[in-house]
Amino acid sequence: MCCFLVPMAQAIATTAYRKAAAIDGSENSILKCQIPALEKMLWGGTLMLIVDHVINGELMLSFPFFTALAQEGGSMVFLRELLTVGLPMSLALTAAWFIYALLKARTLKASVR
Numbered sequence: 110m111c112c113f114l115v116p117m118a119q120a121i122a123t124t125a126y127r128k129a130a131a132i133d134g135s136e137n138s139i140l141k142c143q144i145p146a147l148e149k150m151l152w153g154g155t156l157m158l159i160v161d162h163v164i165n166g167e168l169m170l171s172f173p174f175f176t177a178l179a180q181e182g183g184s185m186v187f188l189r190e191l192l193t194v195g196l197p198m199s200l201a202l203t204a205a206w207f208i209y210a211l212l213k214a215r216t217l218k219a220s221v222r
Contacts (some may be wrong), residue, residue: 110167111175111187113158115195116202120151143210150206154198 121142126132132144162168177189189195 110162111194112190112198113155113162115191115199116151116158117155119199120148120155123148123151136162136218139214140207140210143206143213146209147203147206150202151199206211 119124128143130141132141159168168174169176169179173179175183175187178184180186
């Protein structure tokens, strides 16, 4: 229903951080130079989830937009989905990015030697 809101919020924060810090991928820090990759992963995942939710009828083009909020007690379902699906999904994606960044740094370091 609304699980894509957590990665979307993280993508917005990551984009704001990248723009504020003027990160372009040529930084010396292992993680800072991979921020654009995290940003692409988050926005791509968010877009795919939105398309999936529209196809499955979980998003509407009229208020309240989320089908869960149109029901009695839907706000609890909405919040539960954010915490039990959206948050773990965002954490897993960030962990995958972290491992990717470390492996890429190790590969670059090995190729320089």
